[in-house]
Amino acid sequence: MDDDKKGDKKSAKTLHHNTLAVRSSVERSQFGENSEALFLTSGYVQPTAETSARRFSGDEEGFTYGRYGNPTVASFEKRLADLEGAEACISTASGMSAILMMCLGLLKSGDHIVCSQSMFGSTIKLIGTDLAKFGVESTFVPQADTDAWRNAVKPNSKLLFAETPTNPLTTLCDIQQLASLARDAGALLCVDNCFATPVLQRPLSLGADIVMHSGTKYLDGQGRVMAGALCTKEEIIRNSLTPTLKSSGMTLAPFNAWVVLKGLETLDIRMTAQASRALSLAKWLEEHPAVKRVYYPGLSSHPQHELAMAQQNGSGGAILSFEVRAECATQARARAFYVLDMLTTLSLCTNLGDTKTLLSHPASTSHGRLTEEQRQMAGITQGLIRVSVGLEYLEDIKEDISRGLDSFT
Numbered sequence: 166m167d168d169d170k171k172g173d174k175k176s177a178k179t180l181h182h183n184t185l186a187v188r189s190s191v192e193r194s195q196f197g198e199n200s201e202a203l204f205l206t207s208g209y210v211q212p213t214a215e216t217s218a219r220r221f222s223g224d225e226e227g228f229t230y231g232r233y234g235n236p237t238v239a240s241f242e243k244r245l246a247d248l249e250g251a252e253a254c255i256s257t258a259s260g261m262s263a264i265l266m267m268c269l270g271l272l273k274s275g276d277h278i279v280c281s282q283s284m285f286g287s288t289i290k291l292i293g294t295d296l297a298k299f300g301v302e303s304t305f306v307p308q309a310d311t312d313a314w315r316n317a318v319k320p321n322s323k324l325l326f327a328e329t330p331t332n333p334l335t336t337l338c339d340i341q342q343l344a345s346l347a348r349d350a351g352a353l354l355c356v357d358n359c360f361a362t363p364v365l366q367r368p369l370s371l372g373a374d375i376v377m378h379s380g381t382k383y384l385d386g387q388g389r390v391m392a393g394a395l396c397t398k399e400e401i402i403r404n405s406l407t408p409t410l411k412s413s414g415m416t417l418a419p420f421n422a423w424v425v426l427k428g429l430e431t432l433d434i435r436m437t438a439q440a441s442r443a444l445s446l447a448k449w450l451e452e453h454p455a456v457k458r459v460y461y462p463g464l465s466s467h468p469q470h471e472l473a474m475a476q477q478n479g480s481g482g483a484i485l486s487f488e489v490r491a492e493c494a495t496q497a498r499a500r501a502f503y504v505l506d507m508l509t510t511l512s513l514c515t516n517l518g519d520t521k522t523l524l525s526h527p528a529s530t531s532h533g534r535l536t537e538e539q540r541q542m543a544g545i546t547q548g549l550i551r552v553s554v555g556l557e558y559l560e561d562i563k564e565d566i567s568r569g570l571d572s573f574t
């Protein structure tokens with residue numbers, strides 16, 4: 166068994182991540198199953214009372230109770246850690262609970278977080294409002310302005326938290342610059358890698374300390390289950406995150422872990438194919454007379470195109486947004502709604518990272534709770550439509566979007 170483990174460690178260093186995406190897991194059971202098994206069990210039978218005691222105290226590895234660990238969950242964690250190039254990974258019930266676990270595990274009252282004002286809406290709410298109740302301070306800065314990040318850092322700053330590219334306007338931040346800022350400040354940098362995934366961007370290799378995931382999005386990739394994860398150093402997980410997981414119970418369900426584990430096997434080919442469709446769609450939209458502006462990092466018109474190409478493995482990702490041309494906000498909203506209501510194949514759905522193409526109207530959904538002034542400042546106009554590009558045939562995607570758009574020309 167020890168020899169197997171050594172073999173495992175060696176292979177994790179030498180195999181390509183595309184191989185690890187289909188191969189990394191805990192050891193097979195005695196049945197030799199080729200596809201990783203789904204272990205639905207909340208408890209584990211202990212061989213002896215002495216072993217049980219050592220496992221509970223952490224002196225020996227081994228499963229004890231479902232809230233603390235599960236072999237299927239462990240396989241997902243191992244596979245994602247290998248894909249992100251991380252020492253280890255700890256998974257949670259959702260992306261938001263990964264963020265909560267990170268904050269509960271690493272911060273205390275009086276600590277300070279710096280993050281972008283363009284973060285995922287629930288992230289802003291969790292950090293700015295819920296954690297504030299427990300004395301954790303926060304400052305929100307413009308996404309792409311590294312000087313603003315630098316100026317926001319205070320002696321009590323413990324965490325810089327970035328998300329790149331952002332939703333829905335695909336603004337990037339420079340991970341390497343933020344990582345060096347965090348190092349100078351003695352703080353940790355966490356990157357929400359939900360949009361790019363390790364296929365396009367590996368933040369740890371750029372100096373980030375923690376990668377956060379909503380497994381609900383591209384990792385599952387087929388819009389089925391909720392999941393979340395943090396990838397980082399083993400020491401951080403062992404000392405700061407596992408204790409929080411054990412006491413808070415934000416545990417990922419084995420079934421969900423199994424679904425996402427299998428999703429990871431096709432992550433690379435899905436991301437590559439979806440990003441390629443997104444680039445073609447973005448170019449086509451940019452030429453469309455009824456479209457005012459397209460936001461997509463893969464276009465040379467994107468203000469951070471060069472950074473995107475360098476930081477995201479030469480790809481713009483699979484999400485884009487576009488603004489429908491209109492005379493005023495009222496007309497823009499009506500036109501955006503018309504485009505969405507004319508869809509017959511694609512989905513009007515405020516999720517992302519699915520093999521099905523999903524369109525949404527951020528101003529009335531994900532960003533609907535902002536005031537009109539906040540929305541204008543954030544660039545979330547009434548004519549804006551977000552597209553999470555899936556795997557349908559490109560011409561069918563264009564045709565479905567054209568149905569509404571063409572009537573304004």
Ligand SMILES: *Cc1c(COP(=O)(O)O)cnc(C)c1O
Nearest residue numbers: 259260261285357359379381392
């Ligand atoms: C969806 C999402 C989250 C939250 O993840 P859940 O799994 O829905 O809890 C966090 N960050 C980004 C960028 C997301 O898109």
